[in-house]
Amino acid sequence: MIRSFLAIELPKTIIEKIRELQADLKHARADVRWVGPEKIHLTLKFFGNIEESKVEEIIQAIEESVGQTSSFSLRVRGTGAFPHLKGPRVIWMGLLDEKGILVPLQKQLERNLEKVGFAAEKRSFQPHLTLGRVNSSRGKDELIWRVEKHQEEEFGGFGVEKVVLVKSDLRPTGPIYTALREVRLGISK
Numbered sequence: 781m782i783r784s785f786l787a788i789e790l791p792k793t794i795i796e797k798i799r800e801l802q803a804d805l806k807h808a809r810a811d812v813r814w815v816g817p818e819k820i821h822l823t824l825k826f827f828g829n830i831e832e833s834k835v836e837e838i839i840q841a842i843e844e845s846v847g848q849t850s851s852f853s854l855r856v857r858g859t860g861a862f863p864h865l866k867g868p869r870v871i872w873m874g875l876l877d878e879k880g881i882l883v884p885l886q887k888q889l890e891r892n893l894e895k896v897g898f899a900a901e902k903r904s905f906q907p908h909l910t911l912g913r914v915n916s917s918r919g920k921d922e923l924i925w926r927v928e929k930h931q932e933e934e935f936g937g938f939g940v941e942k943v944v945l946v947k948s949d950l951r952p953t954g955p956i957y958t959a960l961r962e963v964r965l966g967i968s969k
Contacts (some may be wrong), residue, residue, distance in 0.1 A: 781829040781830065781832075781834060782829065782830050782831075782835070782947050782960070783798050783827075783828065783830075783944060783949070784827045784830055784946060785825060785946055785948065786823070786824045786889065786943055786944070786945055786946070787822060787825070788821060788822040788940050788942075788943055789826065789950070790938065794856055794936055795820070797835070797935040798873065798911065799817045799861070801873065801912060801935070802814055802817065803912070804929075804930075805871065807922075807926065808919045808922035808923040808926050809918075809919045809958055810920060810922065810923035811916040811919060812871065812912040812913065812914050812915065812923065815912055815913075816954065818850070818894045818913070819955065820909050820911075822854075822908075822909060824885075825890065825893060826901075828919065834896070834897075835961070837896045838896060839897075839961055841889075841893050841895065842893075842908065842943060842945065842963045845885065845888045845889040845892045845893075846849070846885065846943060846964075846965045846966070847943075848966070849888075849966060850966045851940060851941040851942070851965050851966060852879055852881040852882070852940050852954060853938065854877055854907075854938060854940060855875070855876040855878070855934070855936070856876075856936055856937070857874050857876045857932075857934050857935065858876070858931050859872065859873055859874070859927045859930040859931055859943075860872055860908075860927065861914075861924075861927060861967060863872055865927060866928055868914050868920070868923065869914050870910055870912075870913055870914070870922065871910075871914065872908040872911055873909040874892060874907075882940075883905055895897065904939065910920050926946075940965065943962070943963045943965070944959050944962050944963045945959070945960070945961045945963070945964050946958065946960065947960050949958075
């Protein structure tokens with residue numbers, strides 16, 4: 781069994797911005813389990829544990845989904861929290877898709893992956909980058925203040941040319957991610 785997910789990887793420039801932002805947020809000394817900047821990505825679909833024999837079928841469904849979509853750009857903008865800022869559980873950076881390509885692409889992926897046995901996500905897709913998970917209310921007020929300070933901030937943009945099927949090995953020190961396969965956008969079969 782392979783624990784896996786489908787993601788869009790981030791360029792080094794954005795990872796560096798994440799590192800800088802997290803350094804500021806960490807000054808709150810809040811009880812947050814921060815995600816290592818190099819492990820942050822945009823998850824399009826979480827599969828959980830899959831049989832290795834399913835990988836080809838999954839790749840075909842992904843190719844069908846992204847084959848008609850040309851590369852596009854995303855901007856990283858603002859910060860926030862789920863479920864809401866006053867009671868944060870997850871701290872995130874927002875993603876802006878000015879051409880409106882990402883959400884339809886993710887919906888198409890859900891439809892095609894449902895055909896090969898992966899139930900569609902019940903919650904609506906909200907593109908974001910998870911920075912950390914809040915464990916308790918310690919330092920919460922300052923954390924909220926620091927997150928609010930960056931709510932309108934622009935962190936840069938990047939082009940999306942491929943999606944990546946990633947293997948996730950859970951370890952006591954944190955997950956280790958390995959790219960299993962890359963699928964380029966706009967390459968119809």
